[in-house]
Structure formats: structure tokens, C-alpha cells
Amino acid sequence: MATALRIGTRDSQLAVWQATLVKDQLAEIGVPSELVYIKSEGDIDLVTPLYALGVQGVFTKTLDAALLSNRIDIAVHSMKDVPTQLAQGICQAAVLKRASYRDIFVYKNDASFLDNPGSVATIATSSVRRIAQWLHRYPNHKVEDIRGNVNTRLRKVQENDWHGAIFAAAGLERINLRPPRSVDLDWMLPAPAQGAIMIVCREGDRFAYDACHASNDPVTALCTRIERDFLRTLMGGCSTPISALAVMDHAQIVFRGNLCSPDGATSLPIEKAVAISEANSLGVIAAQELLQQPSARKLVQEIHHARN
DSSP, X not given: OOOOEEEEEOSSHXXXXXXXXXXXXXXXXXXXXXXXXXXXXXXXXXXXXXXXXGOOOTTTHHHHHHHHTTSOSEEEEEGGGSOSSOBTTXXXXXXXOOOOOOEEEXXXXXXXXXXXXXXXXXXXOOOHHHHHHHHHHOTTOEEEOOOSOHHHHHHHHHXXXXXXXXXXHHHHHHTTOOOSSEEEOTTSOOOTTTTOEEEEEETTOHHHHHHHHTTOOHHHHHHHHHHHHHHHHHTOOSSSSEEEEEEEETTEEEEEEEEEOTTSSOEXXXXXXXXXXXXXXXXXXXXXXXXXXXXXXXXXXXXXHHHO
């Protein structure tokens, strides 16, 4: 009997759903596994993950530490939360087939004000990317901070005097929590890798890598890598007003990216389409092309200085 792979997961409803999906897929190929719940940073003090470029994975470092200290064998992450440079000693084992990449707006009473760019409203999100794009479209709106897992944030929409809040569609749809009072934000570009799930393991753990890689979706892996290359080439972390989406369209990869000022006043989009055979460097090329604009270089410098 093979030793069960230990799957590390946070204990939120969404995180457990994602880890259970991986557990079920491993079972389909005859690999036994079990969930290991990792509650907080305080539970782990054996290893501090060392990230390249000083990037810290706010939502992933606890699981990374558990992986490096051999408390778990694999970790399951929402890919958009994973730093573009993985912690030293950890490698990507698989990217699962992507769910919806869209952002949605969950509204409290009425969403008709969304049709009027000059409307006045209060909405909630803690994402600098969402704030920037929202204020670019609705400059008269006020944005309030909202924290917590999806269940907590849905409750806060009802408890606070807001018109609504922005969520990732995949997070709500996976656990059947998308409310009827919600609309797709088709105009909003998502975070790089939004809607995708990444599995990571320790470098050199061939059994864990091979077992997980059986679930790898090559198209999702390519598209999300292009998006994350765009993010990394521009400046780095997931807490920046950078959006990216790559999709396969017949024999092409179509890429759209955007760099916004945090206040939404400036929006610098870019769009490119190349043959799949030429798509490996698409994210880097798109970012470099955008950085040829003086306004983009200036904005990147301003954002970088504001973060340091």
C-alpha cells in the first residue's frame, strides 16, 4: 500500500474544496492522499520560506513552510495568490484546468447604477487592481476595504452600508455561494492566473510531482505562465494594479494586459496575439513593450516607491 500523500490546505471552505478536488483527482489515478489542515503561521516555526526578490506570499507562506519542514507533501493554492517567484526548494507540480477568470459584483439592492459612469456609490474591495480599474470606470465612487474569506465578505456586504462588493467568480461558484444578485464584470481584466489552481511540491520529490502532474492542464499552464510573466516583468507581486489575461483562440494565444495607477486616473492597456508556437515569451514581450512608454515606466517607479 502506497503511503498517502499529505495535502496541505488552509481551513477555509474554498481552500478545503480546492484541496478535496486534488484529493479526488489523485484517487482517480490510484494515489491515496489525505488533507492536512494548516491553521496559521504560529503553527509553524521550523522553516521560514526564502523567496526570491524579497517577495512574500501573504496567502501561501504558511503552507510553503509546512512543505519545506516536511509536514506535508504537496500544497494547493489559488494560483493568483502565489508569488511569481516560488519559495526556494519548492516547484510547480501542476496547474489544474481553469474555472471562470472573471470578477463579479455582488450587489445589495440594485445594480442599475453600474450603467452610469457618473453615478455615486460605495463599493467594497481590498484588491488594489480592482480598486484601480473600478475608479477608472467610476471616478465618483467611494471604495471601502473588505477582508476575510468569501463567506465573511458575503456577510459583510449585507451588514454594511455599501452598494456591493467585488469577488472572483471562481471562488464563489466553486462552493455554490454565488448570490442571485450578482453580475459579471466583463470589462474588468482579472488578476494574473485568476480562476486557476496550482499544486506545488518539494523540489526533488519525484513521486509527488509525477502524481500531481497527471492533472496538469497544458493550456491553462501556458496561459497563466504568460500572465505571471507579464506581472513579474513589470514589477512583481499580487498586490499591484496589474491585470492580465491570456486565452487560446484557435491556433493563437490572445493576450490583454493593463497597468493602472492606484487611483484609477491612468490606465495603460496592451493587447497582442501570436501563434501558440510563439507564445512562450509573450508575457515578457508584452510587458517590455508596455515599458517602452515613458508613462508606464514612470507609473511603475511610482508604485514601486510607494510600496517600499
